Amino acid sequence: MQHFLQCGRFGYSLGKSSTAATPSTLVMGILNVTPDSFSDGGRFQALEFAISRAEEMAADGADMIDIGGESTRPGSAPVSVEEELRRVMPALYALRGLGKALSVDTLKPEVMREAVIAGADMINDVNAFRAPGAIEAVRDSDCGLCVMHMVATPATMQREAHYVDVVAEVIAFLAERIAALSAAGIARNRLCIDPGFGFGKTVAHNIALLQNIGRIERELGLPVLAGLSRKSTIGAITGRPVEQRLAGSLAGALAAVAQGASLVRVHDVAETVDALKVWHQAGPLNF
Numbered sequence: 343m344q345h346f347l348q349c350g351r352f353g354y355s356l357g358k359s360s361t362a363a364t365p366s367t368l369v370m371g372i373l374n375v376t377p378d379s380f381s382d383g384g385r386f387q388a389l390e391f392a393i394s395r396a397e398e399m400a401a402d403g404a405d406m407i408d409i410g411g412e413s414t415r416p417g418s419a420p421v422s423v424e425e426e427l428r429r430v431m432p433a434l435y436a437l438r439g440l441g442k443a444l445s446v447d448t449l450k451p452e453v454m455r456e457a458v459i460a461g462a463d464m465i466n467d468v469n470a471f472r473a474p475g476a477i478e479a480v481r482d483s484d485c486g487l488c489v490m491h492m493v494a495t496p497a498t499m500q501r502e503a504h505y506v507d508v509v510a511e512v513i514a515f516l517a518e519r520i521a522a523l524s525a526a527g528i529a530r531n532r533l534c535i536d537p538g539f540g541f542g543k544t545v546a547h548n549i550a551l552l553q554n555i556g557r558i559e560r561e562l563g564l565p566v567l568a569g570l571s572r573k574s575t576i577g578a579i580t581g582r583p584v585e586q587r588l589a590g591s592l593a594g595a596l597a598a599v600a601q602g603a604s605l606v607r608v609h610d611v612a613e614t615v616d617a618l619k620v621w622h623q624a625g626p627l628n629f
């Protein structure tokens with residue numbers, strides 16, 4: 343299935359394509375600007391570190407940089423609007439000249455609004471633009487929107503991993519969110535969708551969703567982003583701790599692409615780009 347995705351300054355043709363020169367999978371590199379990724383040298387040093395990491399990911403072939411100032415890992419505590427802005431905005435301004443799409447990973451409408459004003463190319467909301475004011479914050483721009491499935495909040499979601507039919511429920515949730523965004527006048531070509539691996543899901547749920555990315559893409563008609571990098575499902579399958587999940591994460595990214603994902607959100611950009619280059623030459627879908 344082919345898609346066009348508008349992301350601020352950038353427009354992408356995604357999915358199966360007859361023109362070999364067109365990259366068919368977008369690689370989104372993860373840039374955490376949270377204190378646990380900071381060295382002890384304070385804010386300036388943290389910013390310098392984030393910028394050099396983003397430059398490295400760009401050189402490694404990332405198409406997008408996903409800037410996150412609040413950890414959304416299961417069980418994590420929320421941060422204030424002010425603190426999140428202090429983390430995200432300097433990085434966003436500093437990276438405007440990088441030549442890559444800049445995504446901001448946030449669930450706060452205030453942060454979305456500031457990010458859009460500063461020229462963010464995408465807003466990646468693990469809360470699917472459900473917060474009051476979120477849709478209004480992104481409506482009058484041309485930034486891309488990543489709409490992710492999550493039940494409850496990052497603090498409580500693992501306690502609520504109950505589904506009768508996880509694939510159907512994720513599709514129904516995303517369909518409702520797409521309808522809400524469309525009703526606000528947001529063009530469909532600004533949207534990508536994400537089953538939200540690890541967000542309120544067991545290993546079995548995550549595997550069922552991974553195997554059904556093609557169905558999710560077909561039923562909703564939008565490009566799918568898959569974020570499996572280093573996640574606990576990769577750990578559960580391989581028995582590896584988080585720092586040893588590279589090989590498993592690469593296989594997860596390729597499996598997601600084989601099932602129809604058009605974007606992958608990863609920590610290890612250079613390795614993922616290499617794996618995708620080989621896959622796109624020889625993979626079963628013959629992109």
Ligand code: 7PJ
Nearest residue numbers: 414415466488490536538539569
């Ligand atoms: C995801 C995300 C994901 C999207 C995080 C982590 C947890 N955004 N933000 N999809 N995961 N769209 O990276 O382990 O899967 S934070």
